[in-house]
Amino acid sequence: MQSFTKSQELLKRELQVSPLAAQTFSKSYRYFCQGIAPSYMDHGEGCYIYDVDGNKFIDYMCALGPITVGYNEPSINEAVIKQVNKFASGSLQSELEVELAEKLCQIVPCAEMVRFVKNGGDATTAAIRLARAYTGRDMVLMSGYHGMHDWSIGASENHKGVPEAVRKLTMNFTYNDLNDLEDKLKQHEVAAVILEPIQSNGPQEGFLQGVKELAHKYGALLVFDEVVSGFRYALGGGSELCGVVPDMAAFGKGMANGYPISAVAGRKEILQQIEHGVFVSTTFGGDSISMAAALATIKILEQPGFYEHITKIGTMQRDGIAELIKKYDLGDVLSVSGMPAHAGVSFEGHGSLNYLDIQSVYSQTMIENGILVFAIYNLNKSHTEKEAKAYIEATDKAFALIKEAVEKDSLEGILRGGRVDPVFKRNIK
Template sequence: MDTEDTQVLALPRSRTANERLHALIPGGAHTYAKGDDQYPDNLAPVISHGRGAHVWDVDGNRYVEYGSGLRSVSLGHAHPRVIEAVRRELDRGSNFVRPSIVEVEAAERFLATVPTAEMVKFAKNGSDATTAAVRLARAATGRPRVALCADHPFFSVDDWFIGTTPMSAGIPSSTNELTVAFPYGDLAATEELLTRYEGEVACLILEPATHTEPPPGYLAGLRELADRHGCVLIFDEMITGFRWSEAGAQGLYGVVPDLSTFGKALGNGFAVSALAGRRDLMELGGLRHSGDRVFLLSTTHGAETHSLAAAMAVQSTYVEEGVTARLHALGERLAAGVREVAAHMGVGDHLVVLGRASNLVFATLDEHGQPSQRYRTLFLRRLLAGGVLAPSFVVSSALSEADVDHTVDVVAQACAVYRKALDAADPTPWLAGRPVKPVFRRLA
């Protein structure tokens, strides 16, 4: 191997910081997707700060960053309009014994942005919102089972979902039995599931789109199935919200769910999520009805004023500056560039860019065309060495065309090494340690 193949990035301060993290925090991070096992051995940078589309690690290295904050920072770090809105609230107090006027202003702004919903309740994370949606569906229907899309990777940290993953330790089997799964894009299989559990399924929950577009008529077909079988249709719009359109996938595709959940891009990194939907369902968690009360969402910090101010600033920025269109344009430039250099280097069938332009991911395939964590490790090592931090290719609007072009240049260099590993039918010499690992696995 030549020196290009053996180029390494030294991160001594990050390595020390990672040891401190593991000593005090289970998993070394507060989200498993940020764990150092997701990065090549000894190449997991610990971040010092970020500005726009760039971040700096504690070793002083600067990176062009993708997938910022697990897709939450879609406007770029420390966006001036968001920061100014937050600053205005900080010296006014953040939490009170009664609702703040900011709460109703944020609700009005959200419902104007997502007009398919009639009521909204805010929380701090996506799991609270999706679990509240499931609880509401069970209360409204009187049914126990949850039907979730088996092809979508994550819905909640709560038992109804985590029990279906390889990390199901600590969750009773009786809980797991109440969650069933349907495949994305297959209406016949979903109808068969609903017929098999006729009168038992409270809801269908899915991401309306991910790395593939919904087949023609699919979402409308799910709407019809849910209506016919008397269950609640829930769209998890944590990712699709704002990236597909300001009103999410439901706004783009024109299919209205009963309930939907938003988060991530809603706060540009500030902690805010939302459960929204039909008034008759949402009001079951309120005070203006005569039926059994539903403990919907009751979070001490759910209406923290500066996070709601951030959310309002994000929505204004998206609408006034055409952010969704910019995300798509940047993603299209990146995808075209990566595909071109991958093909030129002879790895176009092995480094595969997937997804909507505003939400790109990549797959790394081995010499047999199978997904490979070892080739992913090789690829990530080369990206990091070139100053690109990219667990995905999810763009933020803060990226410049120069950032994208630099990324494509680094990808080209990585593809040259990828080709050599494929020719050798063994990427091991280029890994310099253990491969990266999937988040959901049974053993640590």
């Protein structure tokens, strides 16, 4: 029987001193059923994590994407420890900075030069600043999530605190809809079109090439936000996978197997503006520990068969979800979407139950069966068919309970803890 006593004690303490008790929204306790889920991790090994109460879980969150190889990977640990014994951030840069920049220029299709920062949002923001300087324009069109900085989050529902003048400079366009993009390019002088190249089930045939052609036709630069897709679908990210080369790309998350590093990469004449007045500079941009981790991680990702393995396991899980939705006749409540390495379940309301009620049943059941996942899963090298089968078995149990809840039109006797209450959520009617 799982116990979460220590997690609950730590959560109570942290809520007194830190909002949401997590430094990342999507790691907050609110994303799980309160009282019956872990909040604090003690250690990890491969694709398994152990919480502070000693509970063991197969981890399908992978730290929201950064864990591409697995926890406690010996070769990465060795590289990090070697550099720790030298210095982390110093008064001069590390030679690792040169090696990593050269490596990215070899494997990233658009990379002629690279600038390192820390978070994914730092990299996308650097790209937008460079694009605005290069084009002499201010307006940005975006599709997807690009971080917490004002230019991006100001165009979302979570724009509180962002000046109206800033909000007017960014507009969303619809993924896989070239007509919508062109309509907005016609209406505004746009500096950059930025998008996550792989969203949901991926781009429709010709979409990304069409985005590139339209952006250039109307004088804008094309930026791929590869923070999620980079190093997860292919070594060179969505650009390599789909065969479309943008003017710039932002990378982060999976580059260093959990160590904090990101980068903006792109054409030399654009990046060289940093030498001529475009300010992209951070104290920890040259952190040598994360660079050591990144080089060691990329060495593993370059090994033959890495991405074929991820795709095989992901396909097994995605197909398993689809079959279970049919088994329980839940097509009006559940759906599966995403490409194999980053896919999962979507929820809809039914009767008096809203989509978060349905998701809560799913979340509770997966935790009870030793699976740590929100809805969309991430994979790393250490996930095997054994873990995939455990995931599918847990999903079967979750869907059976969802079917019961839908038929009863009630969570009574099914949900034991609080409902999930994510920071980012759809409107509930």
